[in-house]
Amino acid sequence: MTRAYVDDLSVERLAALQEQNLELSRLVAELRNEAALRTQFLSNISHDLRTPLTAIITHGEILRDGILGELTGRQRESVSGIIGGGRQLLDMIGEILTYARGAANQLTLSRSDFTVEAVLEQVCTLNESLVAKKGHALSVTVEPEIPPLYGDREKIVHVLGNLLGNAIDFTAPGGKVWIRASRGAPTERGHVVLIEVGDSGIGIAPEHHELVFREFAQVDATASRQHHGTGLGLAIARKFVELHDGRLWVESTLGGGSRFYFTIPVRSAS
Ligand SMILES: Nc1ncnc2c1ncn2[C@@H]1O[C@H](COP(=O)(O)OP(=O)(O)O)[C@@H](O)[C@H]1O
Ligand SMILES: [Mg+2]
Structure with a gap:
């Protein structure tokens, strides 16, 4: 085997490895970017879901408390059901938002x-x-x-x-x-x-x-x-x-x- 032949081989292999490395780095960057986008999406959507839900709960409470007129017992029960369901949903959205913040390392302590x-x-x-x-x-x-x-x-x-x-x-x-x-x-x-x-x-x-x-x-x-x-x-x-x-x-x-x-x-x- 001549010296020149070995050198040619190594140069070729080196080039191939460099190409593979580049491709891997590109893939890692793409995955990181996708994960960040997903976290951002979760965070935005959770935030946006809260606003209308809070409005539903507040209006329910106005009705329940008789501010717009007295309700019958069954009407109050029904409105309380809406408020209870809304609160449960709000808690779940809160958890998803906290999870998204945690995944993005955005959680800090205020001691x-x-x-x-x-x-x-x-x-x-x-x-x-x-x-x-x-x-x-x-x-x-x-x-x-x-x-x-x-x-x-x-x-x-x-x-x-x-x-x-x-x-x-x-x-x-x-x-x-x-x-x-x-x-x-x-x-x-x-x-x-x-x-x-x-x-x-x-x-x-x-x-x-x-x-x-x-x-x-x-x-x-x-x-x-x-x-x-x-x-x-x-x-x-x-x-x-x-x-x-x-x-x-x-x-x-x-x-x-x-x-x-x-x-x-x-x-x-x-
Ligand atoms: N005190 C408990 N007794 C029995 N199982 C529990 C208890 N706390 C948690 N678990 C189990 O752990 C799971 C995960 O709990 P958690 O992370 O609070 O989620 P979630 O309450 O939304 O299901 C529950 O679904 C349940 O299977
Ligand atoms: Mg739980």
Whole structure:
């Protein structure tokens, strides 16, 4: 084999590899662009869907409250149904919007100090009517002298609301639902508060423990399922907790109820 022949071969192969590299880079750029466009689309559409939906809910409330004239009992019931459905839809759109923001790395924290009691009260008030409707017994326990949390209050309320909402939904009427807050084991990053949201409901088989945290994942994904959600709640909750350097996990067995736990840091003494 002559030297010139080898050189020719290498030059040819090099050129082919360079061509392939270029093609791959072009494909990667195209995919990135498509993903960004899809995220932007999700974000825009969710935003645009909210405006008319908010109008429907507000007008429903005006009717329900008798501002335009008294309604009969059945009319009020019907209008309340419209408002309830609208709110549910608004929550789902909110979840899709948060997911789109998370996918585009647009989530940021706005931290402050606040007490665990304050967020628990806020979340329990928001869920009061749902708990009553299902006839559950809700208990809330906070360890005495627990330190204040340091984090994004709105996001922590969102996480708690989501976990409590699931606990209420996935428990047959007349069940037990509880929230407990205590000092967690300190991590290398400092002290944390541990919050448990538990229920006596249907439970989750161990092989589904990680699946439920995946975006869009639901244990019962059939069209005939009782619960209608986006499957984004736990994925978003985990993202919010991890943004705080905390952890969110589940302990559960099928038929044995579920306990979701998460940790949130407290401000280190300085
Ligand atoms: N407390 C719970 N008990 C039983 N199953 C649960 C509970 N919380 C969540 N799950 C399961 O995890 C799935 C995903 O939950 P989530 O991410 O909140 O989405 P969604 O509520 O919209 O379905 C649920 O569809 C359900 O199958
Ligand atoms: Mg949910």
